[in-house]
Every structure is written in structure tokens, then in C-alpha cells.
Amino acid sequence: MSDDSVIFTGDVPDEELPLYYAVCDIYATATLWEGFDLPVAEAQACGKPVVAFDIGPYKEIINKEGVLVYAGDVKQLADRALSIMRRLSPSRINLRC
Numbered sequence: 001m002s003d004d005s006v007i008f009t010g011d012v013p014d015e016e017l018p019l020y021y022a023v024c025d026i027y028a029t030a031t032l033w034e035g036f037d038l039p040v041a042e043a044q045a046c047g048k049p050v051v052a053f054d055i056g057p058y059k060e061i062i063n064k065e066g067v068l069v070y071a072g073d074v075k076q077l078a079d080r081a082l083s084i085m086r087r088l089s090p091s092r093i094n095l096r097c
Contacts, residue, residue, distance in 0.1 A: 021046040025088060028052070028081045032071055037061070051081045 012020055017039075021027075027043035028051040036057050040050050050066035052058045058068055067084065069076040 017042065018046075021048060024048055026051060026081055026084050028077065030074060030077055031055075034058070049084050051077055051084065053077065 009020065021043055024043075025048070027040065027048045029037065029040060030053065031037070032053060032055060034056060037052075040052065040058065041061060043050055044061075044063055044066070048065075050062050052062060052066070052068060053071040053073075054068040055071050062068060067080045069080055
């Protein structure tokens, strides 16, 4: 993976979120506490696999395409995200302009 494989966006206006979900390959979150995490549900609704810590609501909402890792293990989170990216078929990987 090249350095441009991961993009940290910071805050994104709500009206732009559909575009970001459309062009991403996976959605990863490293929060250690969360209520119901709407962005995870939105990413899954857009067909994106999710990688997250094994906490609270994620056990209930992350589908079979996603991966849960031990809470706080950022190395495993990164490894699993890379593993998913490597397994994506070329037809699922979004082309970058």
C-alpha cells in the first residue's frame, strides 16, 4: 500500500458524506467508546466493509463484511484494514481521479 492509500479527512460537511462513502474502499474507526455510531451504519449501507474495535454497539451492528478487533489494539486494527484492502477484487476498488 502506498502512503496515499489512507486519507484522513477531518470533519466533513453532512452534505458531502455520500460522496466520501461512495469513493472509499473501507471504513475504519478507532473509537473506544460509542453509542450508536451512525457513520458505521451509513458506511455499511453504502456497501463498505467496516473495521472497528470490539466495543458496545459494534458487536450488534457490524455485518459479516466487517471486522472487529480487540479494543485498543491499533496495530491489529491497521493490519485488518490492510488485509481487507488486499482482498478486495479490482472491481470493488474505487478508481482514484
